[in-house]
Amino acid sequence: MLFSLRKNEWFGNLRVDFLSGLVVAFALIPEAIGFSIIAGVDPMIGLYASFTMAVVIAFIGGRPAMISAATGAMALLVVDLVKDHGLQYLLATTIVTGIFQLVFGYLGIAKLMRFIPRSVMIGFVNALAILIFTAQLTQFKNANWVMYAMVGVSLLILYGLPKFF
The missing domain is CATH 1.10.287 (Helix Hairpins)
Incomplete structure (x- = not known):
């Protein structure tokens, strides 16, 4: 019963899901390359990271208005980090940022945005x-x-x- 329910949930609207995934992929490629250039890292790293984020969020499950790709704000912030400390700190910073987002989401901090x-x-x-x-x-x-x-x-x-x- 549970598997059939999940199967309908996952494969219920294949055509729309495929087309939306295609649109996101076409938008994600130039965005990932552009933000990689801004951050001062190799564009292939940005493409791999964006692909990984998209796959992880597809399995974990997203929410409306949830950002699950590289953003301009993060790209601008990590420029100095990559210049001063290298690419290893970028990975650690990204993981810690994800942990903070999970904690803030669990605590319901988003409600404070209205202020x-x-x-x-x-x-x-x-x-x-x-x-x-x-x-x-x-x-x-x-x-x-x-x-x-x-x-x-x-x-x-x-x-x-x-x-x-």
Whole structure:
């Protein structure tokens, strides 16, 4: 009985699950590479880490609005850690961060988020965007025209396409 219930839960909506997994995978690849570059580690490490996080969270079970991939905030924080102490400390830091998240989740700390003003959250996200943008500026040095064309087309799609759809 229990196995058949889990089987229906796991294989109940294969088409939608497959398509959503494909979308997440396509979004995760450039994100993992970009955050790896920001963090100062080899992009393959970022891809392996993102894949591992996605597989673990698939078996443990996620929640709505749960972050189960690399984030810009973490990438910006670990830059100095990797520079000063090396890649070994990055693994230890990631494990300790996961333990803190589990403890905070168990204690229900997320309920305290409602006390943080919206303006503080918007300021945090905007500052994070500015820091990520400035970290990417080094990629523009000595680049050829193809990269600038791709940036221009990307910005055109981002800002132009929503006006039509």
